[in-house]
Amino acid sequence: MINRSSKNPLGVTLLIQMNPIPMATTDTYYFPIPVNVDEKMMQQHFLSDLSINSVLFSYHEERLHVLLLRLATSDHFMLPGGFVKKEEDLDDAAMRNLKEMAGLDQIYLEQFYVAGQTGRAYDPMARDALNKFGLKKIEKWLSDRKISICYYALVNSPELQLKVNEAIISEARWVPVEELPPLLFDHKMIIDKAIGRLQLDMDRKVISTYLLNETFTMPELQKLYEAVYQQKLTRSNFQRRMLNLNILDRLGKRNDGGSHRAPYLYRFKPSKIEMNLN
Amino acid sequence: MINRSSKNPLGVTLLIQMNPIPMATTDTYYFPIPVNVDEKMMQQHFLSDLSINSVLFSYHEERLHVLLLRLATSDHFMLPGGFVKKEEDLDDAAMRNLKEMAGLDQIYLEQFYVAGQTGRAYDPMARDALNKFGLKKIEKWLSDRKISICYYALVNSPELQLKVNEAIISEARWVPVEELPPLLFDHKMIIDKAIGRLQLDMDRKVISTYLLNETFTMPELQKLYEAVYQQKLTRSNFQRRMLNLNILDRLGKRNDGGSHRAPYLYRFKPSKIEMNLN
DNA sequence: CCAAAAGTGTTCAACCTACACCCATGC
DNA sequence: GCATGGGTGTAGGTTGAACACTTTTGG
Structure with missing residues (x-):
């Protein structure tokens, strides 16, 4: 058990041990940006207008943390997320995404918001960073993507093993909510809403x-x-x-x-x- | 002003004056079931995985009412709704839908839920009723449709003028929430959630x-x-x-x-x- | 003057806040 | 013993439920 004494915290590594796994055929669609992905298969099996974003909360070192991913071509961070299969319940898709990405299972997961503004994909900062990957399909993806269903999740151990494509995501870390770095898209707003909802839920439920x-x-x-x-x-x-x-x-x-x-x-x-x- | 005295209510007609207007080219997509609709245009201009359902609340005769529509081929009712244009904010789509359908403007509108179960479109009761229209495309629509973003709206006057296709919707009425008739799809559950959310909001906001x-x-x-x-x-x-x-x-x-x-x-x-x- | 409905006051219990006090432990 | 931090008690204020009382009005 982690010693949570305030004087001498054990010092859990903030930087997550990343365990990159080569992108495989089907199980690669959990990453929020479809790079190196079979576009046909994507269209065939996934809902095209929707994505999922998850705000993972963890509590350690006496602070509330959020899991953030850093794009390799940017110093900005973003939330993890994924896509929804055509014959899949929304909640299942969110759960599957977290399981595939972080091996998480049976955690507390709550849908709290839908980001539906048309302008939300048009963050020029994100555009620049993504264009550095030099992939045409990202451009298309940015102009197609519309609605994000947002979940928050409660994780009781900060020690995750993430499966991400290292060429795209160069860093994953738990960041204290008071010290959020610059974020891509509307993810700052989404995190703020998630915190607000978490505060409401802590008051009302045993979570x-x-x-x-x-x-x-x-x-x-x-x-x-x-x-x-x-x-x-x-x-x-x-x-x-x-x-x-x-x-x-x-x-x-x-x-x-x-x-x-x-x-x-x-x-x-x-x-x-x-x-x-x- | 309506006399709300409990002894002798004025007797607002429950049955709404329907003012059917022939389905026109573009403005017909606000109805939740795309019958007599140009499928190509639909695909081109609207998000295909999403629909919107709205729970309209009104208070009169000392009771809380919900606006329900009855399918001409069924004795079951359903919620009004519509679709989202590709370059349209979600909230705007919900508002546009209510404006097109009922001339409502500047009303209180709140997104409260996303119905994302895969099984939600497969209500056999709804299937039967819709098949009676004898339209092939309804079958396709039922198997395609997935996610419904749910809004609730507050309407301060029960006197609406609805524009619906009378061949499909034979009746529209304000129904007291304690006396809900049989409903199609998962609309009963959606209404229950809307009431729960309305109760929360009444406690927290001046609405x-x-x-x-x-x-x-x-x-x-x-x-x-x-x-x-x-x-x-x-x-x-x-x-x-x-x-x-x-x-x-x-x-x-x-x-x-x-x-x-x-x-x-x-x-x-x-x-x-x-x-x-x- | 009486019934009915609206407005006001009073009491009691529950709960929250601040703060004081007591208990256990290692040095 | 004494500093440190965890556990408990108490006084004062606030809130809300229950219910009694007062005011206004038409018949």
Whole structure:
């Protein structure tokens, strides 16, 4: 288990271990930009007007992070995403995309927005960067693409193994939400909306569990809330509020740590996960 | 102004005055089922994987109503909707659709859901009804159609003039949400989600004004809330809550009515409309 | 003057906030 | 013991539910 002590965090590598895998025949369409892709097959099997973008949230080092990909030809970042097969449920497509790209499975996934502005694909910054790949079909793709269904996902471990085409994506990293780098397209706006929705959902549903280890201390839970809402909370009141919700099991065990009273370990009551509050 | 007295409602006709207009060249694509439509033109100008469905809400006779259309070949109803032009923002498409169909303009419109299940077009009931039109292209349309972006709209007057193809839509009516008839496709589920979202939004934003006349009495406002939330509220507490929000102007004027104390008239403060609460 | 409907006040409980205090632990 | 950090208690304010009371109006 990762030691989350504030004084001496274990130092999870921000830079994700990338494990590039050569682009294969069918399973390559999960990447948001269809480079080196059989266009015919694309048209035949995928919905052409739609794409999916996913905002992956992870919580570590006491901060809320978002997974971002950097285009090899740019210093700008973008969100991961993919396409929807013709005979595939939207939610399934989003899930498949995350599984193919990052091996993620059974994570919390929520659709929160549809980006439908016509102008959204026409970011000149993105155009320039993509044109550097020298591929004609990207030009076409940019002018064709229209609607993006946006999901956010909760990931409880920052240690991912990404499968991306290294020629296109040169870097993938968890970035703290307070320190977002320049982003392509309308992805900044999408992330902002995702954070807003995450804040709403944290208030209404028992979803913190998807961002934490199975057991955690009360201060750890509080720091998660502070990271998501970007504000300090009063310790004693936070504790009472959480306990009064009656969604936590206190485990007799205690952490062993520094020179101070040992905190209790808590766990979300299994029956209460997926429950709505209020 | 419509007399909303509970004892003797004026009796707005539930059945909408339909004013059928012959299908013209371009402006006919607003109807959710492309019958008698130039398929080539459709493919050329519209996004093929998407449709829009709109849940129109109206409040009258102390009840929340939804606008439903009945297929001529069925006793089932469906939601109005339309398609998205290739170079058109999603929100604009939804607005254009309502303007073309019902002459509505500058109304409150909110996107709330995306219906993305593959099975959603395969309602056998709908298939049967549509096949009765004897048109081959409907079969194709049913197997092609995939994703529906769902909007809800707030309409403050039930008196609409609909433009629909009478050969296909034989009836259009405002139906109280507690008395929904059998619906085609997944439209029942979509309406339920729309109501849930409307309830959330009524709590968070100043949108009641889009369902009422410009001026109204406190009991009228309360009845709107009771219709939306499907539950009785305590009169005195409702009044205090609304006044404490500080979003209402009390107009000195009073209603003239029955043998009882005359209520004040209120109006939403213009500056507070579109404001978020909480 | 009475019934009916609208507006106002009062009480009580629940909850939130701030802050003080107590407990456990390693040095 | 004492600094540090986790856990609990308490006083004051706010909010909302329930319900009683007052005001206005037509008959």
